[in-house]
Amino acid sequence: MYTDTEACVRAVSSRDARFDGWFYTAVRTTGIYCRPSCPATTPKPRNMTFYPSAAAAQAGGFRACKRCRPDTSPGSPEWNSRADLVARAMRLIADGVIDREGVAGLARRLGYSVRQIERQVRSELGAGPLSLARAQRAQTARVLVETSDLPMADIAFAAGFGSIRAFNGTVREVFAATPREMRSRASAPERGERAEASTGTWHQMRLRLPFRRPLLPDNLFGHLAATAVPGVEEWRDGAYRRTMLLPHGPAVVALRPEPDHVAAQMWLSDLRDLPVATSRCRWMLDLDADPVAIDAALAADRRLARLVRAAPGRRVPRSADADEMAVRIVLGQQISTKAARTHAGRLVKRYGQRLPEPVGGLTHLFPTAARLRRTSAEHLAMPASRHRTVVGLATALAEGQIDLTPGADWASTRADLIALPGIGPWSVESIAMRALGDPDAFPTSDLGIRAGAARIGIPDHLATIQSESARWRPWRAYAAQHLWATTDHEINRLPKEQ
Template sequence: MLTDRETCLTAVRSRDARFDGWFVTGVRTTGIYCRPSCPATPPKARNITFYPSAAAAQAQGFRACKRCRPDTSPGSPEWNVRADLVARAMRLIADGVIDREGVPGLSRRLGYSVRQIERQVRAELGASPLALARAQRAQTARVLIETTALPLTEVAHAAGFGSIRSFNDTVREVFALSPRELRARTSAGVAGTSEAPDAWHFLTVRLPHRTPLCPDNLFGHLAATAVPGVEEWRDGAYRRTLDLPHGPALVSLRPADGHISAALWLSDLRDLTVAISRCRWLLDLDADPAAIDAHLGTDPRLRPLVDAAPGRRVPRTVDGPELAVRLVLGQQISTKAARTHAARLVTAYGQPVDDPLGGLTHVFPRPEALATAADETLAMPERRRQTLRGLASLLAAGDIDLSPGADWEHARALLGELPGIGAWTVEGVAMRALGDPDAFPATDLGLRQGMASLGLPDGGAAAMTASVPWRPWRAYAVQHLWATGDHEINRFPPAPAAGPAPTTAIIRSAS
């Protein structure tokens, strides 16, 4: 985390939004904490204390600024870059593990004792894992209070609070307003909830990100590789199904001015935090594009590409096992053929969903269903069938962890031991599922063509040597090199014809 006081003071005085999420500013004279870009007049330096997290500021008695809303700033890019224990813990906390399994569950997933995790997280973040999860619950509660008409007792349950008292106390401590006062401040009001027992819970949220953001390859890749029934491009938005801890969900993601607009259909509101976390991960929204572009731009061969399209992100996934299976399906065949294979599996083994807009039909099959998939649904060479079933069996048994808290190198090693899985698949999983910013699929055809177009070695040890100056951001260099080609994954997708109006009863929200 950023701890240099002079750098932090400079960021606050210049209201530099690039530092939002890196730290928060506690103002002792007012008792509030702000994001670095807060539009209020910067306080005097002697009255400022910098904290590495909102939870740390809250633990010292500071409440969130009502003007800049630091609880809604992008997450720290540190957790995207690092693979150590603290980073893995933070990614799992963001994915709601503590809310579902408690700190002991976090400990089991990471393979460390509760005491070790508590000590390391507190030393770096200034707060315990439980306090970090509590701060996240407070933000989830605020979203539900301000954008739905749910009764506050249901909001407390959906946000993960164990009691109404802890819900009321936390919201009041963090925001200096009671839940009722927060709802009363919502200017537009919200519509009533549906009484249909099988209704989707619908709400819209803004997903902030650091600028710039280049949407071309990000949405182009997701749309071009979309599996029919699971994903679609509709009216300028990428839509897909999600398999969440408490049930299926749908999401629609659309680039907007300074944020991503997310429309969510949830079967269980307890999954709101997880859904937001996975959407942010999918679109790589916590990246620091200024730092990445500055580093890649030091290479004169890459600089023209970076200058032409600053802010490229790595298109990731909402589900690691799904991505791994799809990469195996896509080995040595075209994008179109890979989509066809995946769609066949989705129809045969995916959980059906009822999309209010009509375009999405299934959640992608879980590994346990694919481990015993029938031959007639696997129209591929026998060796690849064995690879797919073997991978699915290990994923279903939990022997390979591709979750946000996975150990990157351990996962790489286990994948590489599977017959039929080579460097292309391993590095693809590392880049898009595990989130390793330095993943580099050197054997990828599009990457080799991109390197050749710049006069760089396009294979073997020479290509790896040529990529060394781009470390630790080689996954982002890959995005620029892929974009030298004319494949549709590099272009922002065109908008198809509008679909039918929603027919399923849903909870409406104010945007």
């Protein structure tokens, strides 16, 4: 969008928050870049330059606005809705691959040369992968400086900088202030969200996760709570909580919906995992979606329009662990939500890794694919055929035959999944929706979708539902949420406090 100067100027002039994260406005007379909704005085159009990423604005010599904080904008919705090379690269960068494996590792995961990746990413984002990762590190550093009492050396290490000098230089360049100056002038709300004192096991952090309005929490948090696996997930004190296995160790997150943000509390065993934990929470809650655009597209079908008007801002609940979600979907084939939770709970109790220190009712990590491939049928009360399917899937995941990472090619992964014995179209589309995040995934044969389709006047015939759903492309995963919501099921509502 940043190449459409007239549209960008209109968005900035109207301070339209819907475009935050789509592009960044740099003002040549001040040397500052802002989000479109910045409340400061609107600059003259001739002084504006538009960039597709914060990293590109930084590379152009501009520093972040201290008032609107463009680095805290929701991410561009494009990267989670597209399946091309640049979008796959951006999802991997957000997941911290460059910090862990470098640009060579990013290229290797995507199956392209470093030069090809550099050229395509720079062409669309205005900056290369290293610059994008650097901008991400700067954002992590700002969060830690302003919301924690950690020593600056620890922050530099946690944010992924190789030295204190690099940390200080980047912060000054991006934010036009030293780290200590940023900490001293942190606003009152931020000071109130300082991290709690770290224990021997956990570093505790609190932060806000922004999103584009509207956001309907009912099915988003309701689905996660209704399908929660005992020991791994729970609903407590108005928040969805779960364990995660991150690159440097275990973690626990608690996510509570608020009117203008999601409040996140994190228990990290290693502070270096903060950016990855944040990225995975945003992904799980679909916080970078553009709900206005999605709702408008779905409401163009008069049969869906009533549902969309009644509940704008539905998101697609995903998983913070794609391998885990794939296994759980296979476990849930042709059984109830409650039965699926029971089966998953048995797997966790016998094969899951215990947390070093429990947090509330959370005690385990979901077992990895490498452990699940060694499960024994005698310990699990499920049909032998389903056990074989679970073991086959776990083996394929552990050996890298199935790619469910953020950089996966959705079409190739679908083909690889359907080739596994015991996995059919319903499972493939459910995995594509909740593990891969494909916005067009649509499990046509799902009973809830069939019931919802019938309620809006679509005959209950699979071929007819499949044909009619073409009108909702490329947002059929969101249409599925509206169809499911026509049924009286606990996944569609926030749980009551116990």
